[in-house]
Amino acid sequence: SQQGEEDPQALSIQEGENATMNCSYKTSINNLQWYRQNSGRGLVHLILIRSNEREKHSGRLRVTLDTSKKSSSLLITASRAADTASYFCATFKQAGTALIFGKGTTLSVSS
Amino acid sequence: DVKVTQSSRYLVKRTGEKVFLECVQDMDHENMFWYRQDPGLGLRLIYFSYDVKMKEKGDIPEGYSVSREKKERFSLILESASTNQTSMYLCASRPQGTTEAFFGQGTRLTVV
Numbered sequence: 001s002q003q004g005e006e007d008p009q010a011l012s013i014q015e016g017e018n019a020t021m022n023c024s025y026k027t028s029i030n031n032l033q034w035y036r037q038n039s040g041r042g043l044v045h046l047i048l049i050r051s052n053e054r055e056k057h058s059g060r061l062r063v064t065l066d067t068s069k070k071s072s073s074l075l076i077t078a079s080r081a082a083d084t085a086s087y088f089c090a091t092f093k094q095a096g097t098a099l100i101f102g103k104g105t106t107l108s109v110s111s
Numbered sequence: 112d113v114k115v116t117q118s119s120r121y122l123v124k125r126t127g128e129k130v131f132l133e134c135v136q137d138m139d140h141e142n143m144f145w146y147r148q149d150p151g152l153g154l155r156l157i158y159f160s161y162d163v164k165m166k167e168k169g170d171i172p173e174g175y176s177v178s179r180e181k182k183e184r185f186s187l188i189l190e191s192a193s194t195n196q197t198s199m200y201l202c203a204s205r206p207q208g209t210t211e212a213f214f215g216q217g218t219r220l221t222v223v
Contacts, residue, residue, distance in 0.1 A: 033210065035212075041216055043212075048211070098144055098156050098169060100170075
């Protein structure tokens with residue numbers, strides 16, 4: 001079962017533009033994470049936001065969380081070609097067990 | 112740095128073969144996971160383990176089994192490989208009581 005669903009499925013932008021990806025989830029959460037996957041590789045953790053936080057920043061990343069709407073967004077500012085990757089949101093299946101991932105957003109940044 | 116190593120990047124097996132995918136982590140993590148990733152379906156959880164010799168079914172365990180005899184190693188077994196098990200397989204680990212998972216580089220398995 002997919003806990004998170006990202007939107008859009010694919011996004012193409014030019015270098016320097018901002019990229020926004022959205023994630024909706026189904027059940028109550030304690031936290032939500034975003035991961036990045038370069039083509040043909042494993043996933044790498046980007047950022048975690050807790051359920052009592054509304055916004056969090058890390059470098060060019062900004063994550064928001066709206067628990068009333070069960071949704072989160074990941075904003076990448078001033079995108080670079082190196083940001084080209086797939087991005088996934090993830091929540092815990094049950095407290096402290098396995099992470100469940102959405103289907104991902106594929107971001108393509110052209111120079 | 113945490114390292115999660117999957118034994119093969121690419122693997123080609125024949126239908127009916129028994130296939131072993133190996134995953135080793137070097138940071139004494141209690142939890143280990145196997146996912147498969149398919150286009151349009153994202154990552155789906157096959158099995159996970161929270162301790163040596165312990166295992167839990169994920170969302171799609173059918174056709175798979177796992178083995179965790181040592182803390183650092185988590186093996187995924189395809190008892191009789193079928194073409195619908197052609198996929199990218201990702202192993203991950205996570206220390207108990209933390210949130211971040213660490214992934215291996217993936218094994219792209221093709222069953223012919």
